[in-house]
Amino acid sequence: METILEINQLHKNYGALTAVDRISFQIKKGHVYGILGPNGSGKSTTLGMVLNVVNPTSGDYTWFEGNTSNHDALKRIGAIIERPNFYPSMSAVQNLELVCKIKNIDPSKIEEKLTVVDLLSRKHSPFKTYSLGMKQRLAIASALLNDPEILILDEPTNGLDPKGIRQIRDIIQQIASNGTTILLASHLLDEVEKVCTDVVVLRNGKMLYSGPVGEMNRNHGSIFIDAANRDALHEFLKDKPYAGSITKHDDGLEVKLYEDVDNAQINKDAFESGIILSKLLHKKQSLEDQFIELTNQN
Ligand SMILES: Nc1ncnc2c1ncn2[C@@H]1O[C@H](COP(=O)(O)OP(=O)(O)OP(=O)(O)O)[C@@H](O)[C@H]1O
Structure with a gap:
């Protein structure tokens, strides 16, 4: 791919x-990527670097498998990384005609792009009469004028009401369904979960996770477990493929699960190793818990 x-x-x-902080990941054609992280985690800086507006301190990036210079690559990218900036008294069409002139793009696609963002019926209204959501949709239309291979959006639904958020998410999915790769930065787990196929999670500039959204959400939870001989129980658990990190509490051990495992199986395995369990509780973790944990750990 x-x-x-x-x-x-x-x-x-x-x-x-x-x-x-020294992040590495790849963006494959046709996927929808989210960069997910709380405020100040480095999302905008990452986008700024790959769009050539922020100078990296070190490291590098390659667009389109190196078949084009980073400067020429920008012509194949559509990006909105700042608040949309259009002339208030000019209409959507007039503003987009100006963008075409400045960027030397054929204006014949203006109506098609206004249709994608559902603004065709308001194409002659002055920009200043637009709602925030309409302004954002016009910015997306503008970024699509050159038929980019990838569309980059920084917090595309910030400040919008639920209807506006829904419209933007639907438009992103529609654009993606036509084969355009998408990279969006968001602090909203829910947004990334609904819109993206793949996610990179950042905290304090560090990459905590990179991979399919579905795998981040794999919900195996934890077990709370105890036995009279807690040290032996700890040793027993350390070798089990399903056992992740083990935390000691006053009333037993908490074990993160790497795979789904049945309580009866754990009980049987422990018994066969000479350990009689005095406690075994299974706790499922919500998606929100996982994200908060992911973004709070060191
Ligand atoms: N030009 C700059 N000069 C100094 N520090 C900066 C500059 N730009 C960003 N930072 C700092 O770098 C860190 C990452 O900021 P960045 O804007 O990339 O994060 P973010 O995840 O996009 O957050 P937000 O959603 O709040 O914009 C923050 O601590 C921020 O204060």
Whole structure:
């Protein structure tokens, strides 16, 4: 599958502050990627670096498998990384005609792109009469004018009401269904879960997870377990393929599960190893819990 963008050990310091800490990941054609992280986690800085508006401190990135210079690659990318900036008294069509002129793009696609973002019926209204959601949709239309291979959006639903959020998400999915690769930054787990196929989770500039959204959500939960001989129980659990990190509590051990495992199986295995369990509780973890845990751990 074609690689649209490869990021390799990309790093950015602002003085003593590390905004992005040696992150590496790939963007494959046709997928919808989310960069998920709380405020200040380095999402915008990452987008700024690959769009050539922020200089990396170290590391590198390659667009389109290196078949084009990073400068020429920008012509194949549509991006909205700042608040949309259009002339208030000019209509949607007039604003987009101006964008075409500045970027030297054929204006014949203006109506098609206004249709994609559901603004055709308002194409002659002045920009200043648009709602926030309409302004954002016009920005998306503008970024689509050159038929980009990848569309990059920074917090595309920020400040919108639920209806506006829904419209933007539907439009993103429609654009993706036509084969355009999408990369969006968001602090909303729910947004990434609904819209993206793949996710990169950032916290304090560090990459905590990269992979399919479905695998981040794999919900195996934890067990709370105890036995009279707790040290033997700990040793027994350490070798089990389903057991992840083990935390000691006053009233037993908490074990993160790497795979689904049945309580009866754990009980049987322990018994066969000479351990009689005095407690075995299974706790499922919500998606929100997992995200908060993922973004709070060191
Ligand atoms: N030009 C700059 N000069 C100094 N520090 C900066 C600059 N730009 C960003 N930072 C810092 O880098 C860190 C990462 O910021 P960044 O904007 O990339 O995060 P973010 O995840 O996009 O957050 P938000 O959603 O709040 O924009 C933050 O601590 C921020 O204060």
